[in-house]
Amino acid sequence: MMTETEFLAALKALPLHKGARGLADDCALIEIGGETLIINHDLMAEGTHFRPEADLADVAWKLVAINLSDLASKGAEPIGILLGHSLGGNDQRFIQGLQAVLTAYNIAILGGDTIAATGASTYSVTALGRATSKTVPSRSSAKIGDSVFVTGTLGCAMLGFEGHSRFIEAFSRPQPRVTEGQALAGHVNAMMDVSDGLLLDIFRIAEASGVSIEIDSAAVPVADNSRRHECMIWGDDYELLFTLPPGIKPAAKATAIGTVEPRGFVPLFVDGEPIANADGLGYQHG
Amino acid sequence: MMTETEFLAALKALPLHKGARGLADDCALIEIGGETLIINHDLMAEGTHFRPEADLADVAWKLVAINLSDLASKGAEPIGILLGHSLGGNDQRFIQGLQAVLTAYNIAILGGDTIAATGASTYSVTALGRATSKTVPSRSSAKIGDSVFVTGTLGCAMLGFEGHSRFIEAFSRPQPRVTEGQALAGHVNAMMDVSDGLLLDIFRIAEASGVSIEIDSAAVPVADNSRRHECMIWGDDYELLFTLPPGIKPAAKATAIGTVEPRGFVPLFVDGEPIANADGLGYQHG
Numbered sequence: 001m002m003t004e005t006e007f008l009a010a011l012k013a014l015p016l017h018k019g020a021r022g023l024a025d026d027c028a029l030i031e032i033g034g035e036t037l038i039i040n041h042d043l044m045a046e047g048t049h050f051r052p053e054a055d056l057a058d059v060a061w062k063l064v065a066i067n068l069s070d071l072a073s074k075g076a077e078p079i080g081i082l083l084g085h086s087l088g089g090n091d092q093r094f095i096q097g098l099q100a101v102l103t104a105y106n107i108a109i110l111g112g113d114t115i116a117a118t119g120a121s122t123y124s125v126t127a128l129g130r131a132t133s134k135t136v137p138s139r140s141s142a143k144i145g146d147s148v149f150v151t152g153t154l155g156c157a158m159l160g161f162e163g164h165s166r167f168i169e170a171f172s173r174p175q176p177r178v179t180e181g182q183a184l185a186g187h188v189n190a191m192m193d194v195s196d197g198l199l200l201d202i203f204r205i206a207e208a209s210g211v212s213i214e215i216d217s218a219a220v221p222v223a224d225n226s227r228r229h230e231c232m233i234w235g236d237d238y239e240l241l242f243t244l245p246p247g248i249k250p251a252a253k254a255t256a257i258g259t260v261e262p263r264g265f266v267p268l269f270v271d272g273e274p275i276a277n278a279d280g281l282g283y284q285h286g
Numbered sequence: 287m288m289t290e291t292e293f294l295a296a297l298k299a300l301p302l303h304k305g306a307r308g309l310a311d312d313c314a315l316i317e318i319g320g321e322t323l324i325i326n327h328d329l330m331a332e333g334t335h336f337r338p339e340a341d342l343a344d345v346a347w348k349l350v351a352i353n354l355s356d357l358a359s360k361g362a363e364p365i366g367i368l369l370g371h372s373l374g375g376n377d378q379r380f381i382q383g384l385q386a387v388l389t390a391y392n393i394a395i396l397g398g399d400t401i402a403a404t405g406a407s408t409y410s411v412t413a414l415g416r417a418t419s420k421t422v423p424s425r426s427s428a429k430i431g432d433s434v435f436v437t438g439t440l441g442c443a444m445l446g447f448e449g450h451s452r453f454i455e456a457f458s459r460p461q462p463r464v465t466e467g468q469a470l471a472g473h474v475n476a477m478m479d480v481s482d483g484l485l486l487d488i489f490r491i492a493e494a495s496g497v498s499i500e501i502d503s504a505a506v507p508v509a510d511n512s513r514r515h516e517c518m519i520w521g522d523d524y525e526l527l528f529t530l531p532p533g534i535k536p537a538a539k540a541t542a543i544g545t546v547e548p549r550g551f552v553p554l555f556v557d558g559e560p561i562a563n564a565d566g567l568g569y570q571h572g
Contacts, residue, residue: 002377004400010381017366017394028396030365030414033319039396041368041412045403079316080303082327084370084410091288095296108303110314110325114290117331119405124370126327126412128316 024208025138026070026192029131036131038076042067046089046120056090057097058172059123064101066195067127069176069238073193074136075185076129078105078178083112084124094123105178132182137191137242142209146189146243148258149250151177154198154239155223155231167223174238180252184242187251191242196235197282199268202258203275205241206267214269215258233282310494311424312356312478315417322417324362328353332375332406342376343383344458345409350387352481353413355462355524359479360422361471362415364391364464369398370410380409391464418468423477423528428495432475432529434544435536437463440484440525441509441517453509460524466538470528473537477528482521483568485554488544489561491527492553500555501544519568 002010012023019029030037044063046052064081071078081102085094102108110128142148160171176193184191190209194201198220206213222231243260244250268275275281288296298309305315316323330349332338350367357364367388371380388394396414428434446457462479470477476495480487484506492499508517529546530536554561561567 001374004373004402007371007373007377007381007400010378011369011384011395011398011400014381014385015388015394017396019366020394020396023395023397028366028368030323030396032323032416033321035319037316037318037323039368039412039414041370041397041410042399043370043372043401043408043410045372045401045408047404048401080305080314082314082325082412083297084327084329085293086329086331086408087290087293088287091293092296095293095300099300102301108301108306109297109309110303110306110316111309111327112297113328113410114293114297115329115331115334115408116290117406117408118333120403122329122331122372122401122403122408122410124327124329124399124408124410126325126368128325130318 021138027074029136036136038071038074038129038131039126040067040070041124041126043122043124045122056094060094060097061101061173063123063125065174065176065238067125068105068178069193069195071127071129072176072178072181073191073240074131075133075181077132077182078107078127078129080108080110080128082110082126085114086117086121086123087114088117089121133185137185137188139190139192139205140208142190142205142211142243142260143245144211144260144262145246146260147246147256148213148243148260149254149256150198150239150241151180151252151254152239153221153223154237155234157236158231158234159223171236174236176238177240180240183251184240187248188242188244191240194237194239194241197233199232200278200282201241203268203278203281210263212261212264212267212269213258214261217271219255219257221255235282307424313360315422322422324357324360324415324417325412326353326356327410327412329408329410331408342380346380346383347387347459349409349411351460351462351524353411354391354464355479357413357415358462358464358467359477359526360417361419361467363418363468364393364413364415366394366396366414368396368412371398371400372403372407372409373400374403375407419471423471423474425476425478425491426494428476428491428497428529428546429531430497430546430548431532432546433532433542434499434529434546435540435542436484436525436527437466437538437540438525439507439509440523441520443522444517444520445509457522460522462524463526466526469537470526473534474528474530477526480523480525480527483519485518486564486568487527489554489564489567496549498547498550498553498555499544500547503557505541505543507541521568
């Protein structure tokens, strides 16, 4: 067996579509008939992404939501989803969660596949959307001099996961920033959604863009001031992280948390402290 | 837990995109910028779709091939695939099979997701293609008076599964009829790929089109004459099944095996024998 890093390296050596952006971005792009289609595919597996005792209504919501969050980071207007479903859990609750998230985001089912599997369940969603901006934002287009912004408050999902009642929904039913993504896409330089932890995702933008990013951690809006660092490295918040040229105000509610600078000896500085590699900055998939 | 039929019924009650064709067809259609995109999503799970000891190179080939077969049944020109991969098996062999099928069909990877899962592995592929005909064939458009055709020879996958050396590849590395599908799409009335067994899929076209179909079983090209009926109900052959208006010759090599008639008291007649329901006609998913 291979690690995720090894497998990804092997995939990159196979024939890649140019819309795959070298498998370095969150979504694929297909240019067709003068429009750009944005596509994303995510899996969730029992035991890895959710606990066996999880409410499958929450799992269905989250599976669709994390795909919509990827579309949001491209400013896409969602069209619909294809669902891959393993029967065998509480399928009725899965359907109820699916209905809730489809209704909340006004999207529809396009198709999919249903299987009877043995053992731990795996669910998959492919989400499709239409680009709303001429240039589709990427991770790699942060420019020197840009300001770095993030929507919302970080750490809510962490507190929800720990059982703090006010934040349960932030963890179990995240709300992807679909509207904000569309408002921002035409103006930002780089954009991505924060899924694996704020600092890790900032590190990734800096690496992909060949720049350094300086973060002022005191400026980061966090759910628990006494656990500021944890809020910045825990994932699952599904906020949007983006950079804007100097002097441009964000077209959606967001907080300035840092600046893009010429590439120094490391990609990331937090309060002036150099961060040389991504270890410990967030959730790294196995 | 629900059966596949119950789950599908529940899905049909959710918001459906019009391109989902009521979840009664093999692919979804998205009209965008004057073109039509064709999309399909299929899962394969260890224990259900392949044996734990299967060569993952064959599994990767087959997973992509069955998705391409669905695209072929719409006459689509493949664009690329998104892959959902569970790490943990012989991932190196999976990559090798993937490379082989991508190269054979000249398609590229668009993106996907890789996870570390526990237990039985599940793999998913979303395949996208571009419609090549103005009207995209469906299951439901067979017309009275049409002739019914099938490409290739039925039963090869069955013999391969049983270990007959000449047919091993027919089972483990099926060759979807991508070129034939494109040649046929502009002329056929109804078309689908034969995945679950010839008679079952004919029954489905008849049901969806509101007609009866009369099959002459002696005309069906089979891999083993002494097991004609088994060849017609075993699945996994991935041939194309289609109907053409009278007098039109097929634009790809195929055999005439029956005719479309006004709806009688059952959807299917085999050598004049009425078949009232689909039980036993092929592989019915659990």
